[in-house]
Each structure stands twice: as structure tokens, then as C-alpha cells.
Amino acid sequence: MSMENFNIGYHCTGKQCELGRGGKVAMRWIGTDFERRDYTFDDLNRTTNQFANALAGLGVRRGEVLFTFLPKSPEQFVAFLGSLKAECITGTLFSNFGEDALIDRIGASEACLLVTRKSLYRKIEKVRDRLPALRMVILTDIQEDLSTDVLSWSRLMAGASPDFAVPVTDPETPSVLHYTSGSTGKPKGVLHRHRSLVKQTQTARDILGLRDDDIYWCTADQGWVTGTSYGIIGPWSLGITQVHFGGGYDARNWMELIEREKVSVWYTAPTALRMLLREEASLYGEFNLKELRHICSVGEPLNPEVITWGREVLGKDIFDTWFQTETGAIMISNRPGLAIRPGSMGIPYGDVKAGVIADDGTELGVGAQGNLCLRSGWESMFITYLKNESAYQSKFRNGWYMTGDMAWRDEDGYYWFLGRSDDVINTSGHLVSPFEVESALLELPEVAESGVIAAPDELLFEKVVAFVQLHAGFEYTPELELKMRIHVANRLSSVATPQEIFQVEALPKNKSGKIMRRVLKARYLGEEMGDISTLEERQ
Numbered sequence: 272m273s274m275e276n277f278n279i280g281y282h283c284t285g286k287q288c289e290l291g292r293g294g295k296v297a298m299r300w301i302g303t304d305f306e307r308r309d310y311t312f313d314d315l316n317r318t319t320n321q322f323a324n325a326l327a328g329l330g331v332r333r334g335e336v337l338f339t340f341l342p343k344s345p346e347q348f349v350a351f352l353g354s355l356k357a358e359c360i361t362g363t364l365f366s367n368f369g370e371d372a373l374i375d376r377i378g379a380s381e382a383c384l385l386v387t388r389k390s391l392y393r394k395i396e397k398v399r400d401r402l403p404a405l406r407m408v409i410l411t412d413i414q415e416d417l418s419t420d421v422l423s424w425s426r427l428m429a430g431a432s433p434d435f436a437v438p439v440t441d442p443e444t445p446s447v448l449h450y451t452s453g454s455t456g457k458p459k460g461v462l463h464r465h466r467s468l469v470k471q472t473q474t475a476r477d478i479l480g481l482r483d484d485d486i487y488w489c490t491a492d493q494g495w496v497t498g499t500s501y502g503i504i505g506p507w508s509l510g511i512t513q514v515h516f517g518g519g520y521d522a523r524n525w526m527e528l529i530e531r532e533k534v535s536v537w538y539t540a541p542t543a544l545r546m547l548l549r550e551e552a553s554l555y556g557e558f559n560l561k562e563l564r565h566i567c568s569v570g571e572p573l574n575p576e577v578i579t580w581g582r583e584v585l586g587k588d589i590f591d592t593w594f595q596t597e598t599g600a601i602m603i604s605n606r607p608g609l610a611i612r613p614g615s616m617g618i619p620y621g622d623v624k625a626g627v628i629a630d631d632g633t634e635l636g637v638g639a640q641g642n643l644c645l646r647s648g649w650e651s652m653f654i655t656y657l658k659n660e661s662a663y664q665s666k667f668r669n670g671w672y673m674t675g676d677m678a679w680r681d682e683d684g685y686y687w688f689l690g691r692s693d694d695v696i697n698t699s700g701h702l703v704s705p706f707e708v709e710s711a712l713l714e715l716p717e718v719a720e721s722g723v724i725a726a727p728d729e730l731l732f733e734k735v736v737a738f739v740q741l742h743a744g745f746e747y748t749p750e751l752e753l754k755m756r757i758h759v760a761n762r763l764s765s766v767a768t769p770q771e772i773f774q775v776e777a778l779p780k781n782k783s784g785k786i787m788r789r790v791l792k793a794r795y796l797g798e799e800m801g802d803i804s805t806l807e808e809r810q
């Protein structure tokens with residue numbers, strides 16, 4: 272991309288119209304009641320222009336921060352791209368957030384505007400006096416303004432022109448603000464720039480394998496980086512038709528959706544795939560999934576068991592991809608044309624240079640376990656942790672960005688994920704990967720989910736402790752426990768064998784579906800759990 276306009280909002284809308292895709296469906300919206308509505312690129316272009324004009328009318332200036340706080344809904348996409356057109360910094364808040372999580376994000380970033388709906392606004396109202404920078408709230412489901420600073424979306428949009436001259440945006444201009452999932456601690460405000468578009472477009476093309484006539488479905492919520500990088504920016508910058516579904520997980524509904532909408536590329540997460548794996552295999556025989564060409568996964572390691580299931584039950588490969596909020600785009604992955612090694616997250620993409628680095632900063636060779644790092648400078652690299660520059664600086668060493676994950680590389684350049692550096696278990700002088708132990712346990716027909724942690728041990732320094740959730744109909748017995756131990760010892764090694772195993776009803780997961788090992792550990796140790804603002808509350 273030469274000296275052109277890097278504006279993400281423009282690339283995802285107006286540019287597609289200029290390329291002749293104005294009449295093409297950009298989004299097939301499927302609501303919770305399965306009502307469908309199509310939005311063309313022309314529709315997206317006009318509505319995002321209107322939103323950009325509305326912001327100007329409200330006195331919101333470039334560089335100011337605004338958030339959406341919405342369940343998946345058409346307005347969310349319009350607000351996101353419209354505010355990027357206006358060069359505002361735009362963040363997305365997961366609609367299940369409670370008051371503390373909201374204060375942490377809206378307050379800390381000094382956001383000036385929020386787009387939400389009536390039911391969610393109640394949470395904001397309670398804490399609004401603690402958000403002094405928040406000047407305006409727009410509600411998507413009221414017809415008339417509630418007050419001078421609680422405004423109606425439809426009224427604002429009706430009064431705004433559909434013509435907007437998108438500024439020629441410099442690639443370094445701040446763009447998207449994402450708070451991390453908070454799997455390991457307080458979430459950090461990761462700030463991106465419009466340049467990220469370059470990598471998001473390339474990876475959507477080469478890794479998700481998107482082609483002009485594809486129908487693409489990304490299940491991630493827009494509250495997380497996958498939902499924006501690959502649920503908005505990557506695919507629309509390529510002019511691809513996306514299905515967006517407002518409903519939640521349901522195996523039958525999901526398969527029906529894939530069949531009916533002829534989804535050809537599907538991007539989802541291991542937690543969803545493990546749930547699908549738990550369903551009766553016969554379910555999948557009821558559906559015609561022949562249009563489905565490519566399945567990718569992100570967010571957690573993809574257990575080999577899930578890949579086997581995909582091959583046997585769906586007749587498809589599942590491609591694992593690795594990235595983080597901080598990396599903005601997929602960095603390491605499996606992809607079309609590259610043989611999958613089940614359990615490996617694949618190889619670095621394009622000019623991304625990865626390395627395995629020892630704690631002292633030296634680069635390690637093939638087979639050695641260490642810190643997974645990336646050579647600083649890739650296009651979608653974050654520009655800072657908002658208002659926490661020192662935390663940002665602490666992530667870099669000798670030109671390397673330290674991802675906080677641990678991995679090793681095989682002789683062909685494939686990377687194998689071990690765990691987050693806080694989670695990898697150091698037992699009797701060996702490093703044990705919680706992921707490998709969890710995957711081994713999942714191979715047993717009785718085990719539905721597993722979470723493995725390190726617990727302090729006088730003799731071993733750390734010991735391996737496992738939590739397992741059984742499939743319905745199985746009973747936890749001493750024989751089963753022994754079977755689990757023997758299986759892990761055979762599959763991995765005797766050092767990886769869990770010293771203790773506990774049966775649980777469910778594993779704690781955060782709202783993006785990731786197993787919260789930190790919470791398991793705190794429970795095991797009987798400690799306070801720290802910030803759990805992103806923890807999924809169980810009904």
C-alpha cells in the first residue's frame with residue numbers, strides 16, 4: 272500500500288463501492304429470532320458516513336475516545352467504522368460487562384461518548400458520576416432524546432448527511448482501543464493504529480483464505496480483538512460478505528446457519544469447538560456442510576482431539592491460528608497449503624519473525640522451550656498500552672516483543688504452544704505444558720473439559736494439578752483417576768502426570784471462553800481471586 276489513504280473505515284466501505292461492490296451484500300444480519308436483513312457495501316458506506324457526520328455535529332474531535340457497549344447488532348458495526356472514518360479512537364465493550372469493568376475501561380480511557388442501548392445504559396447511569404469525561408451517550412433503541420446528553424441514535428442518524436469526505440489518514444493515526452481479555456490480570460488498554468489494516472487484510476486473504484465469492488462467519492464477539500480484526504476489518508477490506516449472528520451458542524442452530532447461509536469460511540474458537548465435539552456425532556449427519564471450505568480457530572490452543580474430531584465428524588481440517596490483542600493480526604498459524612501438525616499453532620506468517628528467547632534474552636534453537644517473542648515492527652503492532660507507557664516498554668527486550676506465552680519450535684519451523692509464562696509448570700526441574708496435559712486428558716472418552724495448573728510443592732517446587740469436567744453419564748471413581756494418570760504418563764511423561772486431580776462441575780472461563788487457570792489456582796490455594804471483571808458469571 273503506497274502513500275494512499277490508510278483509513279480503515281474508508282477501506283471497509285467507500286473503497287469497496289469504488290471497486291464496484293456497492294450493491295454487494297456486506298453483512299447478512301441474522302438476529303436472535305433468526306430474522307434476516309441484508310446490508311450492502313453502499314448501505315454501510317452511507318450509514319457510516321452519517322455516523323461520522325453525527326459525531327462532528329456533537330463536537331467529537333479526531334483523537335477522542337468513544338466506545339460501543341452493545342450486544343452484536345448492526346449499529347455496532349456502523350458506529351465502529353463511522354468513528355474510524357472521523358479518526359476517533361474507537362473501542363468495543365463486551366455487553367456483559369458489569370459496573371466495575373466499565374469504570375476500568377471507560378473511566379481509564381477518558382472516553383467522551385458511548386453508544387449503547389436502554390437496558391445496558393442502566394449500568395452506566397449508576398456509575399456516571401464516576402465518569403466525568405463521558406459527555407454523551409447515544410441509545411440505539413429510543414426514538415426521542417432522553418435529555419441533552421442521552422440521545423437517540425435514529426434521530427441523530429436521520430439528521431446526518433450520508434456524504435462525508437473521509438480524511439486521508441496517516442498510517443500512524445490511532446484507531447482501535449481494545450482492553451485485553453484479562454486472563455492473567457487487570458485488562459490493559461491496547462491501542463492500535465490505522466496501519467494495522469495492512470496485516471489484517473493480508474492475513475484475512477492468506478490465512479482465512481477469503482475469496483471474492485465467499486460467505487464468511489466469524490463467531491467472535493466484537494468486544495474482543497478477533498471480532499474487530501476478523502469480524503470487521505480484514506474481511507470487509509477485501510469486500511467479502513459476512514454473516515453476523517446475534518444469537519449465542521447452540522449446536523443445531525449453528526449447523527443450520529452454516530447450511531442455510533452457505534457459509535464457506537468459518538472462524539471460531541476452541542471453547543466452541545470443544546462444545547460441538549461433546550454433541551452426538553449423528554447431529555452433524557443431518558446437515559449439508561459441503562459449502563464449508565475452511566475452518567479456523569483462535570483464542571486458546573487447539574487440542575489435537577478437536578482436529579481429529581473435525582476430520583472424522585465434519586470431514587474438515589481445522590486450522591489453528593495464534594495472535595493476541597497486542598499483535599492486532601494473526602502472527603503464527605496453519606494455513607491452506609501447509610500441512611497441519613495437530614497440536615502446533617503453525618508457522619509465522621509472511622515477514623513476521625518469531626523467536627524463542629531465554630529469560631536472559633538470548634535466542635534459543637530448535638526444540639528449546641522459552642519465551643515466544645516477535646521481532647518488533649510488524650504492521651499491526653500495538654502502539655501503546657493506553658496511559659501505561661511503562662507497561663508497554665517493559666514488553667520489549669533487544670528488539671523483541673515478549674508475548675508472555677511460552678513455546679518451542681521444531682526443525683521445520685512449526686511453533687508449539689506450551690502455555691502462558693505464568694501457567695507453565697516447573698516441576699522437579701522440568702517444564703510441563705498445561706496445554707499438553709489438558710489435551711491428553713481430553714483424549715479420554717470420559718473427560719469433557721480439563722484445566723491444569725501449577726501448585727507449589729516443597730519437594731518438586733511445583734506440582735501438576737488437574738481439574739476435570741466429565742461428560743454427562745460418567746462417574747468419577749478411583750479407577751478413572753488412575754486411568755487418567757496412566758494415560759498422561761504414557762502420552763507425555765511421568766513428570767507431567769497430575770499429582771492431584773479434582774472433578775468440577777464446570778471450569779471457570781472468561782467471557783471470551785478461555786479457561787481461567789488463575790481462578791483455578793486461587794481456588795486451589797484458597798486465595799482471593801483478584802480482578803475477575805471478565806469472568807463469566809454462571810447462572
Ligand code: ATP
Nearest residue numbers: 451452453454455570571572592593594595596688
Ligand atoms: P490478558 O492479556 O489480559 O491476560 P489475554 O492474553 O487472554 O488477556 P487476548 O489478547 O485476547 O487476551 O489473548 C491472547 C492470548 O490468548 C495469547 O497470548 C495466548 O495465550 C492465547 N492464544 C490465542 N490464540 C492461541 C492459540 N492459537 N494457541 C494458543 N494460545 C492462544
Ligand code: MG
Nearest residue numbers: 451595596675
Ligand atoms: Mg495477553
